Amino acid sequence: MRSGRGRGRHQVPGDGNVARPGRWTVLGPEAALTGRFFTAEEAFKANLINRVAAKGKYLDAARELAREVIKNPPLSVRSTVRMRRWYMDRLSREVMFMTAPERLYLTEDFQEAARAFTEKRKPKAFKGR
Numbered sequence: 775m776r777s778g779r780g781r782g783r784h785q786v787p788g789d790g791n792v793a794r795p796g797r798w799t800v801l802g803p804e805a806a807l808t809g810r811f812f813t814a815e816e817a818f819k820a821n822l823i824n825r826v827a828a829k830g831k832y833l834d835a836a837r838e839l840a841r842e843v844i845k846n847p848p849l850s851v852r853s854t855v856r857m858r859r860w861y862m863d864r865l866s867r868e869v870m871f872m873t874a875p876e877r878l879y880l881t882e883d884f885q886e887a888a889r890a891f892t893e894k895r896k897p898k899a900f901k902g903r
Contacts, residue, residue: 806814814826827835843851878884883900889895 802811814823817823818826824841825835882903886900887897
């Protein structure tokens with residue numbers, strides 16, 4: 775198994791794991807900073823995943839997990855799934871909120887304001903782009 779999220783080979787901070795030091799004890803910041811892929815065994819040691827299935831045994835492992843899950847009360851399972859989805863949605867929104875100011879540097883309005891500042895003049899009318 776090769777793991778990595780993002781464009782090409784680069785890891786994308788934003789799932790919370792990069793910001794929580796305890797989650798990357800085995801991988802360290804190396805995977806996040808270099809974008810290198812890591813093995814399933816490394817992810818397992820770093821507690822990023824719960825189990826590793828042997829090659830060709832993925833469906834067997836998934837079915838075994840499903841059998842374990844259905845032994846639990848359905849309302850409890852549903853509540854847990856909803857809570858985790860809510861948390862991940864909240865985390866995604868926080869990341870978007872925290873990175874939104876960075877996108878302002880890409881706008882035409884920002885470029886005009888920066889040019890006007892360096893040229894010591896008032897900016898032209900902003901376009902909202």
